[in-house]
Amino acid sequence: MTSEETRDGVSLTNLDQPLFDGAGATKRDLVDYLDAIGDRIIAELAGRPLSVVRVLRGQQPFMQKNLPKYTPSWVPSVSVWAEASKREIRYALCDDRRTLLWFGNQRAVEFHPTLSRADSVTHPTVLILDIDPPEGEDLAAGFGLAVAAAKLVRQALADAGLAGAVKTSGAKGLHVVVPLTTGQDVWDVAAATRALAVRAERLDPAVATTAFIREDRAGKVFLDSTRAGGATVVAAYSPRVRPGVPVSYPVGWDTLDDVAPRDFTIHTVPELIGAGDPWAEEMPAPQTLPADLVAEGHTIPVARVQAMHEGKRRARARRGESS
Numbered sequence: 513m514t515s516e517e518t519r520d521g522v523s524l525t526n527l528d529q530p531l532f533d534g535a536g537a538t539k540r541d542l543v544d545y546l547d548a549i550g551d552r553i554i555a556e557l558a559g560r561p562l563s564v565v566r567v568l569r570g571q572q573p574f575m576q577k578n579l580p581k582y583t584p585s586w587v588p589s590v591s592v593w594a595e596a597s598k599r600e601i602r603y604a605l606c607d608d609r610r611t612l613l614w615f616g617n618q619r620a621v622e623f624h625p626t627l628s629r630a631d632s633v634t635h636p637t638v639l640i641l642d643i644d645p646p647e648g649e650d651l652a653a654g655f656g657l658a659v660a661a662a663k664l665v666r667q668a669l670a671d672a673g674l675a676g677a678v679k680t681s682g683a684k685g686l687h688v689v690v691p692l693t694t695g696q697d698v699w700d701v702a703a704a705t706r707a708l709a710v711r712a713e714r715l716d717p718a719v720a721t722t723a724f725i726r727e728d729r730a731g732k733v734f735l736d737s738t739r740a741g742g743a744t745v746v747a748a749y750s751p752r753v754r755p756g757v758p759v760s761y762p763v764g765w766d767t768l769d770d771v772a773p774r775d776f777t778i779h780t781v782p783e784l785i786g787a788g789d790p791w792a793e794e795m796p797a798p799q800t801l802p803a804d805l806v807a808e809g810h811t812i813p814v815a816r817v818q819a820m821h822e823g824k825r826r827a828r829a830r831r832g833e834s835s
Contacts, residue, residue: 703809
């Protein structure tokens with residue numbers, strides 16, 4: 513078998529090279545995986561500004577937002593103003609198989625789309641809570657804690673009259689995703705995300721926390737409400753740059769206790785998924801956020817801003833103690 517071939521007009525090169533240290537997979541394995549599940553992941557990526565994590569030989573993995581100058585002219589793209597860097601960024605739109613294969617050949621392992629579509633960047637189509645287990649736990653223990661916290665989020669959603677789907681993050685954690693009806697304001701969605709995290713924390717504060725500063729989490733699961741606004745999240749079916757190349761994979765709520773992150777890799781998922789699309793099958797219908805949830809969220813400080821001010825306060829206190 514040659515290490516070079518062409519698919520859909522895309523020249524694929526160096527296919528038999530290792531993907532990265534510890535991957536247990538080659539570049540061919542990545543390309544074959546993306547091709548096998550292409551329709552399913554493209555449904556998650558299409559029309560959304562895309563960032564990718566690439567792993568080039570001899571380099572550390574890096575996130576690429578701005579398309580390189582050598583990008584083929586047929587790769588769809590959109591320019592978006594980045595307020596933080598005060599410049600326009602030319603993002604890819606992965607709308608078709610050809611573009612997906614091109615990214616595979618570029619050794620793009622992770623696919624991180626925005627929560628909004630390019631034609632309506634101020635109106636997210638999903639609300640996401642990122643469930644992050646405490647550091648120091650092994651994979652099984654950490655994931656078990658994440659499952660317990662995800663159930664709190666599910667209850668908080670149900671109490672608000674909402675429903676979501678859950679997927680593995682491809683690492684130790686989980687993502688709970690709520691599809692939204694069109695036209696909901698980005699700041700209202702961000703506020704509702706904060707409120708849901710706080711409500712879930714209240715259900716069992718011994719398990720979950722919304723503390724953004726790591727040292728304040730006390731071994732609890734972090735309910736990260738900052739995946740809002742211009743944030744991205746790893747797509748369902750996206751591989752991750754982790755040993756064994758795990759995949760962010762949909763899990764039914766009724767089977768959450770019976771799975772482990774290592775069950776879902778680029779080697780196992782094509783057979784598991786078959787001809788289906790479990791993410792689409794698990795996803796409830798789009799929903800409108802309740803007004804009281806949004807209003808509550810607007811009274812809750814943005815976690816990153818609150819943490820920044822708290823960090824400065826603590827630094828001043830330390831300086832005062834040492835002077």
